[in-house]
Amino acid sequence: MDWQTQAEQLASDIVDPVSRWxxxxxxxxxxxxxxxxxxPDGTGAWALRDGADDPSAWAEAAYADRSLVTRVGGLHADHATPEDRPEGLPTSSATPPSLAVRMLRHARLGDGLPLLxxxxxxxxxxxxxxxxxxxKHVTSLDVDSYLSVAAGERLAELGYFPTMLTADATEHVPGTYERIVSTVGLPAGPGLRAVLASLVPGGRLAMTLARTTLIVTGWKRADGDVVGQVERDMAGFMPARSGDAYPDARADLFALARVAEGDDIGTGRYPVVDLENAWELRSMLEVTVPGVELGFGARGKTRTAYLVHPDGSWARASAEWTDPPAVHQSGPRRLWDVLERLRNRLNADGSLPLLGARVRITPDxxxxLSRGEWHTSVGDR
Incomplete structure (x- = not known):
């Protein structure tokens, strides 16, 4: 495989010719x-690809600026057979090269500064x-021991010997670091404390908030606060997990939302939107109602969106194309109403207050988050 030519082309496509990256x-x-x-195999399941079986397809995939899913549920691609067709959510992947570089840039790496x-x-x-x-300045940590070992062995074959750790970063992070870059979404609140504790005063953090696409960066002050901003840049990372796979995404509430009449039935103001692909709006919804889960489907001209929350709230909105949707809601909160208020703000102001917002992360x-008169806190409820 002439990988050097393809790697050089990838580099010229994603970074400037004078870039250190x-x-x-x-x-x-x-x-x-x-x-x-x-x-994806087109049926809702996943199909295995083995680079050794098709070197041309291997090179095309590896040197494209794309994510490659390496684990679905609890099944690593390395351990699978061609007959395996797992279903469910990806639980690990290879980050697109341009995104890896962007996150490293956000971290402001420096010679001799320990990086996690x-x-x-x-x-x-x-x-x-x-x-x-x-x-010798790089430590890499994953919750999955197999990933830590496999990546360490492959990096060693390339001549790199960073420190490889296995740990649940939402509970404990061994060591201390001047720079931390996270390519998993970190949860605000108790699940962030260990990461913050491992960052030395004067150090810099670059991360995304779990369930959002917000890249948060900041410098740690002597008082323990990390102070910075939401970058005018976005990234979609899998949320950090503590176990072998992600917990059940409120399957019972989604099942209810698909068929129930709802306590509150009305007509929405705005067209049905696929929030997973409306990154800023989805992020604003998450910081407004932390923990909300999303669903979306299209059948012919009909588009249907679902929102559910651990407190028992759910909403369903369905319509043809851009028609006003029929909305069913139930539970302690009216989730579609919350979303519509956010869309009102977006239309009235022309933007949402997230990107460029000031950030202060306390040791807890x-x-x-704040911008102008707008402010909110995530992780305190």
Whole structure:
């Protein structure tokens, strides 16, 4: 495989020719970090792809600027057979190279400064960082022991020997660091405390908030607060997990939302939107009603969206194309009404107050956001 030419083309596509990140992207053989991966099979399940069986497809996938899913549910692609067709959510992937570089840039790496890569995955970001600042300054952590071991072995084959750790970062992070980059979404509140404690005063954090696409960066002050901003940049990362897979996403409430009449029935003002792909709106909904889960489906011209929340609230909105939707809601909160108020604000102001907002993260993990007269806190409820 002529991977060097393809890696160089990838590098020229995603970074400037004078960038310090061009050599790492151009010289790291990404395909060796992702020998097998999953792709959707068109039926709602996943099909295995083995690079050794089709080197051309392997190179095309590895040197495209795309995410490669390496684990679905509890099944690693490395452990699967061609007959396996897992269903469900991805639980690990190789981060797109351009996104890995963007997160490293947000972290403001410096020569000799210890870096924690939180969320090893396939090890691509670890490889780029090891190339750029030296592997002795890089630690990579994942909750999955197999990922830590496999990535460590593959990185060693490339000549990189960073420290590889297995730990649940929502509970404990071994060591202390000057820079922390997270490629998993971190939860505000108690699940963020261990990460904050491992960042030394004067250190810098670059992360996304779980269930949002908000990239939050900040410097740790002597009083323990991390102060910074929501970047005018966005990223979609899987949320941090503590167990083998993600917990059941309120299947009982989704089942109810699909068929129930609802205590409150009305007509919505705005067209049905697929919130998973409306990143800023989805993020604003999450910081307004933390913990909300989403569903969306389209059949012919009919589009239907579902919202459910752990407090028992649910909403269903359905309509043809851009027609006003029929809305059914129940539970202690009217979730579709909350969403419509956010869309009113978006239409009235032309934007939402998230991107560019000021951030203060206190040692208890609570994330305080503010912009102008708007302010909210996440993780304190």
């Amino acid at each position: 061009l050599p790492p992207v151009a010289r790291v053989p990404r395909h060796q970090l992702v020998p097998r991966w999953w792709e 890569d939180l969320g090893t995955g396939a090890g691509g970001l670890t490889a780029y960082a090891s190339f750029r600042i030296g592997d 993990g609570v994330v305080h």
